Every structure is written in C-alpha cells, then in structure tokens.
Amino acid sequence: MSGHFDRARAKAFAGTMTDVMNGGALALMCSIGHRTGLFDAMATMEAATADEVAAESELHPRYVKEWLSAMTMGGIIDHDVESETFHLPPEHAGLLTRAAGPLNLTTFCQYIGLLGEVEDDVVEAFRNGGGVPYDRYPKFTGLMDESSGQRYHHTLIDQVVPLLGGAEQFESGIDVADVGCGSGLALSILGSAYPNSRFVGYDFGEQGVAAARARTAEAGLTNVDFEVRDAAELGEVDRFDLVTTFDAIHDQARPREVLSGINRALRPGGTYLCVEPKASSCLHENHDLPMAPLVYTISTMHCMTVSMAYGGPGLGTAWGEGMAMEWLGDAGFVDIESSGIRDDRGNSYFLSRKAGS
Ligand SMILES: C[S@@+](CC[C@H](N)C(=O)[O-])C[C@H]1O[C@@H](n2cnc3c(N)ncnc32)[C@H](O)[C@@H]1O
Incomplete structure (x- = not known):
C-alpha cells in the first residue's frame, strides 16, 4: 500500500460498504414483498401483529415474521414494541405498492434477483x-x-x-x-x-x-x-x-x-x-x-x-x-x-x- 492512510476515510468507507450490503439485501426483500403482495396488503391494514399480516396475506407466518424483521431493521416498516405490531406508513406505501403505479420502486427491486x-x-x-x-x-x-x-x-x-x-x-x-x-x-x-x-x-x-x-x-x-x-x-x-x-x-x-x-x-x-x-x-x-x-x-x-x-x-x-x-x-x-x-x-x-x- 502506498501513500498516506486516512483512518477517518477508512472508517467512513466501512459504513459505505455496510450500506451497500444492507441495500442489496433489502432490495431482495422488497422484491419478495412485492411478489407476495405483502406491501399491498399492509397498505390497507392498521398496525397488526405478524400473525395478522400473515393471515391477511395468506402466507406462511414464520416467513412473514422474518420478512417483517428485515423491513423493520431497514426502516421500511414501523414496529411498536409494546403491542408487537407492524405498520406500513402511507409515506412509504406510496413507493412500494401496486396502487402507487409508476412510483412503485419494488417492481425495479426485482431486477436485483434477476441479475443475480x-x-x-x-x-x-x-x-x-x-x-x-x-x-x-x-x-x-x-x-x-x-x-x-x-x-x-x-x-x-x-x-x-x-x-x-x-x-x-x-x-x-x-x-x-x-x-x-x-x-x-x-x-x-x-x-x-x-x-x-x-x-x-x-x-x-x-x-x-x-x-x-x-x-x-x-x-x-x-x-x-x-x-x-x-x-x-x-x-x-x-x-x-x-x-x-x-x-x-x-x-x-x-x-x-x-x-x-x-x-x-x-x-x-x-x-x-x-x-x-x-x-x-x-x-x-x-x-x-x-x-x-x-x-x-x-x-x-x-x-x-x-x-x-x-x-x-x-x-x-x-x-x-x-x-x-x-x-x-x-x-x-x-x-x-x-x-x-x-x-x-x-x-x-x-x-x-x-x-x-
Ligand atoms: C430492453 S428491452 C425493451 C422492450 C420494450 N421496448 C419495452 O420498453 O418494454 C429491448 C428489446 O429489444 C429486443 N431486441 C434486442 N436485440 C434485437 C434485435 N436484434 N432485433 C429485434 N429485437 C431485438 C429484445 O428482445 C427486447 O425485447
């Protein structure tokens, strides 16, 4: 390695790379949310437990719970600790659902899996x-x-x-x-x-x-x-x-x-x-x-x-x-x-x- 090593730059870049990995992972999970209809279902629901989201979407509860965990950690879905409920805020639904039409970015998230x-x-x-x-x-x-x-x-x-x-x-x-x-x-x-x-x-x-x-x-x-x-x-x-x-x-x-x-x-x-x-x-x-x-x-x-x-x-x-x-x-x-x-x-x-x- 040659030249001056900037420790602050290295630290910032570690953050960049973490964002890269999290972004790629979340894109795949958003694609799944689109294909399974989870985002569309949640856009119509009040705050709900993972089991209620699974029942409404007619999907396997264990998978839905893990997906909700990823979405919560990614800041895409809100989680209430007390009531153990999840909610898709309308400000986010406007970019994630079929009802959003041309603004629906989850359609494009599917390209990540296709390219993989x-x-x-x-x-x-x-x-x-x-x-x-x-x-x-x-x-x-x-x-x-x-x-x-x-x-x-x-x-x-x-x-x-x-x-x-x-x-x-x-x-x-x-x-x-x-x-x-x-x-x-x-x-x-x-x-x-x-x-x-x-x-x-x-x-x-x-x-x-x-x-x-x-x-x-x-x-x-x-x-x-x-x-x-x-x-x-x-x-x-x-x-x-x-x-x-x-x-x-x-x-x-x-x-x-x-x-x-x-x-x-x-x-x-x-x-x-x-x-x-x-x-x-x-x-x-x-x-x-x-x-x-x-x-x-x-x-x-x-x-x-x-x-x-x-x-x-x-x-x-x-x-x-x-x-x-x-x-x-x-x-x-x-x-x-x-x-x-x-x-x-x-x-x-x-x-x-x-x-x-
Ligand atoms: C990126 S897609 C766009 C498709 C469509 N115009 C759209 O907007 O949804 C490019 C299209 O070009 C077609 N294509 C590529 N090379 C071609 C060629 N030599 N002759 C005819 N079609 C071709 C592909 O099959 C593909 O459907």
Missing part, C-alpha cells in the same frame, strides 16, 4: 469475453413488461403523444412501427386508443412476440400486428410515418444498422422517437443520476452483455446523450433534439426526422 441469476455467466464473460445471451434471462420479458407497463399506462397517451405533436395524426390514421417491441404493450395501448392508425411491432424474441400477439388478440385489436424480426435487418423502405424504440437501441448487437434501417423504413419527413436511458456519455457527468450505480450494474449484467453475446459493441445502458445524438446524425436523421416527459425522468426522448418533405 446470471452472476456466474457474467463472471465467466469477465474472464473470457463474449456475453450472456437473452435466453439466460427467462424472466426478463415478464419483468420488462411489468416495469415498462407502469410507465406506459401512465404516460403514453397523456405525455408521449403530445410530445409527438398531438393525437390528430393518430386519429386521422398513420403507419407506426415499434422496433424492439418486447411483449408489445406500448403498441397495444396506442392501437386501442387510435383505431384509425396501423401499428407493427418487431422483436427477435419469440417469447415476447407471442405474448404481444396474445395480448392484442385478447383485446380484439385488428390494427396491431407483430413480427419476429431482427431489428438490424428490418428491410422496410418508406413504409412508416413514425417509428419508435423504447429502451431498445443500447442493447443491440448492431445498433448502427438498426438506426439506419429505421431511417430507411420511414417515409420522407417521418418521425423517429428514440427513448433511451437518461445519462451523459461522460462518466464524470453521471454522479448526479439518482440511480447511477444501479444503471451501470444493469448494464454490466444485462444490456451490455446481451449485446456482446451476439458480437455487438456493448454500448451499455448509459451510452448517453452525446453519443446517441451523434449516432442518430450518422444514420441520416435530421432535426435531432433531446426532450423528455414529466413522469419519466429516467429516460431521454430523442425526436428526429428522416430528411425530405
């Missing part, structure tokens, strides 16, 4: 390069659907459509494609709101496309279609008035081909909405991102590694605004601007156009 499932594979990739392919994340489509869904239901019609210039164009009828559509939730929301427009979703994940088709069939939508297709080989020319990608460029194996293919697929003057995680392309400018460590972790253990699994560059979740705008320009887009919506502070909304009338 591929830790061995990622360690292997650190040693030998390459990456972890999509099929090593069997729960990913479902979780993406849930976490994106929280956002789409709340923002798509009320905030994203106005950003795109308003509902009028959708009402009169336009052709729209969503590339990397996952399980198709965005298009099913738009498709049912705007029956005069035609929507196509592309994804190379068969599981996601099957879920997307089932969703629109169940809703009886005839103006929304989905196809299994590699986004780097869209092969469409002058076909769409609007193309969207929601969190679907940074984890591509061939992102430049995807962007130029989208440009070709648009009609002259058509709009491309590219939604990507909000970040700077310069590491040192990302200290203020509230969840920066989480963003880089998800990148390492999912977004970057899936790209590298298929021979891609591994842009990473935080490839950032500067690089995104430069690559949009390289792909032929014009009038590129970075924008955003009120209730999705975690993403940048890049608007651009294909040159022409």
